[in-house]
Amino acid sequence: MRLPAGLKAVAVAAALMALASCGEEKETPAPPPLTLRDLGAEVVARECSLCHRAAADGSLSRLSGIRKTPEGWEMTLARMESTRGVKLSPQDHRAAVKFLADTQGLAPSETAPYRYELERRPNVVESGRNADLTSMCARCHAFARVALQRRDAEEWRRLFHTHLGLWPTLEYQVLARDRDWWEEAQGWVATALGSHFPYDTSDWREWSAAPAVDFQGRWRFVGYMPGEGFAEGVMTVTRNAVDEYLVAAEEQTADGAAINVNYAAIIYSKYEWRGSGKRDNRDFYEAAALQADGVTMTGRSYWRDAPEMGSNFVVVRADRGLQRPLAVTKEGLKRGASTEITILGVGMKGEVSLGDGIAVRVTSRSEDKIVVMAEVAADAPLGRRDVRVGDAVMAQAVAVYDKIDRIEVTPGQATARLGSDKIAPVSAQFEAVAYASGGDGIAGTDDDFRIGVVAAAWDVAPYDEEASRMKDHLYAGKITPHGRFLPSEAGGNPERLYGASNAGDLKVIATVADGDVTLTGEAHLIVTKPLPPTQRGGA
Numbered sequence: 348m349r350l351p352a353g354l355k356a357v358a359v360a361a362a363l364m365a366l367a368s369c370g371e372e373k374e375t376p377a378p379p380p381l382t383l384r385d386l387g388a389e390v391v392a393r394e395c396s397l398c399h400r401a402a403a404d405g406s407l408s409r410l411s412g413i414r415k416t417p418e419g420w421e422m423t424l425a426r427m428e429s430t431r432g433v434k435l436s437p438q439d440h441r442a443a444v445k446f447l448a449d450t451q452g453l454a455p456s457e458t459a460p461y462r463y464e465l466e467r468r469p470n471v472v473e474s475g476r477n478a479d480l481t482s483m484c485a486r487c488h489a490f491a492r493v494a495l496q497r498r499d500a501e502e503w504r505r506l507f508h509t510h511l512g513l514w515p516t517l518e519y520q521v522l523a524r525d526r527d528w529w530e531e532a533q534g535w536v537a538t539a540l541g542s543h544f545p546y547d548t549s550d551w552r553e554w555s556a557a558p559a560v561d562f563q564g565r566w567r568f569v570g571y572m573p574g575e576g577f578a579e580g581v582m583t584v585t586r587n588a589v590d591e592y593l594v595a596a597e598e599q600t601a602d603g604a605a606i607n608v609n610y611a612a613i614i615y616s617k618y619e620w621r622g623s624g625k626r627d628n629r630d631f632y633e634a635a636a637l638q639a640d641g642v643t644m645t646g647r648s649y650w651r652d653a654p655e656m657g658s659n660f661v662v663v664r665a666d667r668g669l670q671r672p673l674a675v676t677k678e679g680l681k682r683g684a685s686t687e688i689t690i691l692g693v694g695m696k697g698e699v700s701l702g703d704g705i706a707v708r709v710t711s712r713s714e715d716k717i718v719v720m721a722e723v724a725a726d727a728p729l730g731r732r733d734v735r736v737g738d739a740v741m742a743q744a745v746a747v748y749d750k751i752d753r754i755e756v757t758p759g760q761a762t763a764r765l766g767s768d769k770i771a772p773v774s775a776q777f778e779a780v781a782y783a784s785g786g787d788g789i790a791g792t793d794d795d796f797r798i799g800v801v802a803a804a805w806d807v808a809p810y811d812e813e814a815s816r817m818k819d820h821l822y823a824g825k826i827t828p829h830g831r832f833l834p835s836e837a838g839g840n841p842e843r844l845y846g847a848s849n850a851g852d853l854k855v856i857a858t859v860a861d862g863d864v865t866l867t868g869e870a871h872l873i874v875t876k877p878l879p880p881t882q883r884g885g886a
């Protein structure tokens with residue numbers, strides 16, 4: 348199989364160092380320090396080959412025929428350590444993940460559809476897969492875990508041996524009894540995955556050959572935290588070692604405070620940015636991807652002990668003369684009204700235009716931030732439209748509307764988890780999104796358009812008759828004025844009928860006022876038992 352490139356590099360470097368030491372000079376310059384990746388190559392060659400047989404070409408059995416994300420490698424290494432007796436120092440562990448993700452990683456195009464898993468986005472409902480594959484491979488974990496690995500059919504088959512070996516009861520568990528799981532896994536599933544997600548792809552070959560990008564410099568960032576709003580700032584990235592950086596961020600938080608955050612970031616596979624550090628003394632983690640343009644990153648940052656709470660961000664180079672609006676703080680502009688909006692961006696120069704029927708009065712501006720009063724004529728055309736600053740366009744960034752026709756609560760289906768004194772609860776954040784029915788006045792047709800997130804009053808109610816009989820809405824938890832549901836404590840509750848736990852089946856209701864009209868929207872929320880501590884938090 349394939350010889351990991353880094354292994355060759357280490358062998359060559361060692362040979363060169365041996366040659367250098369034969370030289371005549373008295374003052375031999377100190378050899379350059381090993382990079383994390385080179386150290387990783389050594390760790391893998393030394394520690395993993397104890398069990399994974401090395402072939403003549405240097406490849407290691409099992410190990411060399413699989414490509415994974417950094418998180419995928421992390422999971423495998425954790426299993427090697429917890430169940431196979433492998434012992435690595437924290438530094439060797441980090442180095443092995445780095446080396447493996449760099450040399451046997453996934454290309455940007457291969458991770459693009461599944462980034463929600465890497466970014467730990469809560470309440471994602473996966474779709475677009477056939478029911479059999481979902482039932483076989485996406486009922487214990489997300490299908491994204493599968494789709495973020497690449498291997499040929501033979502290696503997929505071996506993974507199913509591992510599954511059955513680790514969880515012999517797998518075939519008798521929920522939703523598995525309708526089929527012969529093992530027979531199907533070894534048969535059509537392995538074949539299908541081997542052809543959808545094979546080891547060798549032109550995308551990865553081309554990406555491996557592409558030059559690496561230097562992340563040093565100044566970047567502008569804008570983040571959006573559902574329920575809270577926009578945070579923004581600039582960050583200065585300096586190199587600490589090859590592919591390892593220090594980040595100094597100056598941030599205006601969503602509630603207007605100015606804070607400085609210093610943290611570390613590492614780049615895997617030339618584009619996978621992973622940052623971590625402390626913010627307000629609390630550990631956070633961030634996962635982002637450098638985009639094909641080489642100057643933009645998009646991703647999500649979240650609390651390590653509560654990954655469901657986080658902020659979606661975009662980061663753009665601020666030292667390359669780029670001119671770009673990145674976000675508008677309010678999407679919906681009502682006909683006949685004046686609305687103040689803030690355009691956040693980088694290098695923004697030139698006239699601000701919101702299109703036909705909107706007079707724009709700039710009240711303050713810098714290249715990063717423009718505050719405007721948008722006066723919308725009573726007959727301004729309805730629908731989504733572009734925001735322009737000079738020659739830069741932010742497509743379909745705002746909407747002109749005359750009335751709200753319906754409210755959708757997002758996510759429409761969510762899970763929250765009770766907490767205990769040992770395990771933190773898992774909260775759920777909701778937002779009310781307004782829609783207009785468009786020219787035909789009929790909801791659910793092609794000409795409907797999104798007006799945007801609107802302020803709402805929040806409440807919970809029993810989801811069905813059984814929940815009503817059990818009064819779930821009184822016990823399962825509370826929803827804040829910002830739409831975040833905070834679950835109660837786990838364990839039996841003597842106050843409840845049957846001494847039941849505080850689990851519940853709820854409707855989350857948003858009430859929105861639009862002029863004299865009041866609209867409501869609903870979502871379904873299941874409040875269930877705590878996660879095992881091993882699945883709560885962490886990155």
Ligand code: HEC
Nearest residue numbers: 391394395397398409410423426427431432433443506509
């Ligand atoms: C003590 C023996 C032992 C050592 C040392 C060891 N492994 Fe493993 N490894 C196993 C066994 C057994 C399996 C098959 C079962 C499994 O996957 O857990 C395995 C499987 C694997 C697989 C395939 C998993 C999959 O996704 O299907 C990978 C990759 C792997 N090991 C990586 C490593 C790396 C990297 C190291 C060195 C840091 C390492 N192993 C060290 C015993 C070992």
Ligand code: HEC
Nearest residue numbers: 419422423426483484487488492493496510514517532536
């Ligand atoms: C009975 C529950 C269950 C089912 C069904 C299941 N998995 Fe898993 N899978 C797990 C668990 C648990 C892990 C975590 C293993 C660990 O702790 O390292 C896992 C891990 C994985 C991994 C990551 C392994 C690594 O080390 O990188 C992949 C890939 C995977 N499963 C694919 C599949 C596929 C494909 C199927 C369908 C054929 C499937 N799984 C069905 C429970 C399941």
